[in-house]
Amino acid sequence: MKVDSSVELKKVHAKEIINYLKRNKSCTKKVMAEDLSLSFATVSNICNEMREKGYLEETALDDTKVVGRTPKGISLNYNNLMSLCFDLTRFGVIRVAVADYSTRVVYDDRFDYSHKSSIQEVIQTCGSIYREQVLKRFSEDQIVGVGVAVPGIFEKKTHNIVSSEIELFNNQPMKEMLSQTLGKTVYIDNESNLCVMSEYMRENLYRNQENIVYLFADEGLGIGVVANGKLICGSGGYAPEICHMPIGNMQMQCHLCSSMGCVESDLRIMGYVEKYNLYSRKQIASFEEFLELWGKKEETAVQVLEENAAILGRLLSILNNIFNPDCIYIGGETVGLIREVIEKSMEQVTSRLLVQGNVLPEIKMDADCSATVLCGAAEMVFSQWMPL
Ligand SMILES: [Zn+2]
Structure with missing residues (x-):
């Protein structure tokens, strides 16, 4: 990755730390600095900043080998690392879920829209679900981003959805429309891509x-x-x-x-x-x-x-x-x-x-491919989201 400023470098290190903690659950700043080949000061500063944002928390390390002052462990605060996911692959249905950084689903529901709805009405329904259902259970700060699964292709150049089975999604800039309505960063992709990424993350791990x-x-x-x-x-x-x-x-x-x-x-x-x-x-x-x-x-x-x-x-x-x-x-x-x-x-x-x-x-x-789609949507958010 080409990094051209210290600010950018800090962002990259912050992401490395988040990913490291996802794999390792909890550890000390010292061990993390050694494993990531970063200085202790760098790790410590970035961890402090992310703790203030609520993404990390201190935990007592249960290590009896350490004599004297027990060093504190750092771990992810899953409660503040949530992704909101919309599965729009089925015509007339909006499946919505909230998953945490380990892609554990903590909220899951489905809503219908009329087959006669316009694209604006579908987007507005997503907005209402977010305000009236999701924000009743979670605060805005807990949601780091929104992942959306659509049937069809997200065209990289125009940001439009094309070649969709659901005619009303075609040639619509759904990423921008949803970002505006939800006031959140939205990531969008084809359901098959999300499914394969979701299985890949699981299979590659094991x-x-x-x-x-x-x-x-x-x-x-x-x-x-x-x-x-x-x-x-x-x-x-x-x-x-x-x-x-x-x-x-x-x-x-x-x-x-x-x-x-x-x-x-x-x-x-x-x-x-x-x-x-x-x-x-x-x-x-x-x-x-x-x-x-x-x-x-x-x-x-x-x-x-x-x-x-x-x-x-x-x-x-x-x-x-x-x-x-x-x-x-x-x-x-x-x-x-x-x-x-x-x-x-x-x-x-x-x-x-x-x-x-x-x-x-x-x-x-x-x-249960709908669960796989939602998991993939959460993975998409977490893989692209930058903590700092
Ligand atoms: Zn054909």
């Missing part, structure tokens, strides 16, 4: 996995990829994008780009419904109806799921060959169906391995 793919099959189809420990986002923030990959059913038209055969048309929630209607004289309107027919093993529903299992297999095979991941996570509303047919999909992956006999990636189903 198992040193540096290559992870998260496939999010919900109202839309997206992926997040961490390769060699880095989130892939591309020059404009568009990568990695898979939804228009032409490996789907060529009779189905993409509702976003109008082409035939885009994989998202098959594997998104409404894809199951549309494909059912393509094959059956009986017409259905909702995913719930499809699930019910599948539950009864109705012929067309079984046919739809078998075809989608093969398409998913092709997609997983491509992802495996491009990224060579340790693990592929699958999350979203369709995960229950995917679980039923994943073995069929994996046959495709096995038959198209780069090196036959190569180890297959681990496949994990994320049953």
Whole structure:
């Protein structure tokens, strides 16, 4: 990192200290200075400043080996290091949570908005939730930032949301709109990126996995990829994008780009419904109806799921060959169906391995992806927030 002034350097050291304390819970300034290769005076000054802001607290160290005056330990004051998270991935729903620096969720609730709402009304509803619900439980100072998960891409150059399944979010500067309404720093990203970062933080901590793919099959189809420990986002923030990959059913038209055969048309929630209607004289309107027919093993529903299992297999095979991941996570509303047919999909992956006999990636189903999204949103806030 290029640092060009002592003020900037102090900010960087403050962040290092916060991250160190996240890993080490509690320790003395002396030990911290040694481990971070900083002078005792630097650590002490920065710690004092952060204590005044309420981010750190002194704790008694339970160390019987020390004779005489017991040195005080320093630890994070989790109570004052909270992130407010909004999950806006589901049309009509705002899931809100507050998580502390260890991403432990301390408040969790959901609110609905009408499908006819304008973007201003959705933003205003987020504002009301913050003022009327969150600030009833926490003070403004306890919240260090706001993390927002959206379906769609946060375009780096314009700061607009683009290519969103939720039409009313498209081409809207939601980061700026929410910052203004909430009076807080807002960080915003795509739900798949947040999910993969959330899993990566967890996996990397326990198992040193540096290559992870998260496939999010919900109202839309997206992926997040961490390769060699880095989130892939591309020059404009568009990568990695898979939804228009032409490996789907060529009779189905993409509702976003109008082409035939885009994989998202098959594997998104409404894809199951549309494909059912393509094959059956009986017409259905909702995913719930499809699930019910599948539950009864109705012929067309079984046919739809078998075809989608093969398409998913092709997609997983491509992802495996491009990224060579340790693990592929699958999350979203369709995960229950995917679980039923994943073995069929994996046959495709096995038959198209780069090196036959190569180890297959681990496949994990994320049953509660909304919790993963919220965790990822909190991680995003804490990783970008600067304490000083
Ligand atoms: Zn398309």
